[in-house]
Amino acid sequence: MTESVPPRSRPGPRRGLTERAILDAALRLVDAGGAEALSVRSVAAEMGVAPNALYTYFRTKADLVAALGDDLLGRLDLDAALGDADWRSAVVRLAADLRATLLAHPGVVPLLLHAGFAGPRALVAGEVLLELLSRGGLPADDTARASYLLQTYVLGTVALDAAELPPGAARPDDAARTAERRRALGGADPALLPRTAAAADVVAAYNGDAQFRWGLDRLLDGL
Structure with missing residues (x-):
């Protein structure tokens, strides 16, 4: 009598392979080689695994880029911004922190400009900015328009700055x-x-x- 063979189950996540480790590897690649260095295959090679090992976490490059952008936004201290009694100083701090965070990884910037920020942390950061601007006395519609204006100013200046750097170069x-x-x-x-x-x-x-800062102050003066 032959023994029955149990059905094969779908493989689970590889031990030691985590979303955190994947994002760290992706960021290393982009920092070293620029936006063109990033793909699911290149990250898998960086980690010494087969590409399909990453599919449990990220099915496509677009998914990876979205998570990378959201991870960078997670480095902003939103609680400190909300705890600042001065709405304007809180907005300035958030804008400066976002600029510094992105310029520390300039290779990520063209990827994010193409994909946008759409993850859960991006939504929370957007909500915080809307709250701060509403504390400044703007009506609801103007608050939303002002939020977009400030975001495009920060991302636009960052994009121009990052565009001057060759892939993998540190920002002087x-x-x-x-x-x-x-x-x-x-x-x-x-x-x-x-x-x-x-x-x-x-x-x-x-x-x-x-x-x-000069441009940011003029925008806030106008608002």
Whole structure:
């Protein structure tokens, strides 16, 4: 008499393979090689597993990118923002923290601009921003429009900043980048470009923290 063979069950998650480990591996790849370095296969190779081992967690690259963006948003201190008695300082802190978080991983930026932020943490962060703006006295519709305006300002400045960096390159500090641009602008002929030549110091610092804060303050002043 032959023994019955139990039905084969679907394989479960590989031991030691977690969503956290996958996202960490994905971020390492993007930091080293830019947006083009990211795929389900490349992450699997980075972790030393077959691609199908990742499908329990992320079926597609789009799923992976969405989770990566949501993970980065999870690094923002939303509780501190809500606990700030000054709505404006809380908005400034959130905007600056988001900018710093994304620029620490510039290779992620083009991926997120294409995919957008749509995960659970993105929704919570959006809710916090709406709450802070409502504390500033804006009507509900204007609060929603102001939220979009601020998000596009932050992401737009980040995208321009990140676009200047080659894949895998670390972002130089503001002083180094400003000095390099100032040298490039040093050849501007004042006779042909008088306003550019006169404003060269400011133009050279366009993508720095000071310019970012200047623009953010003007937006908040207007709101």
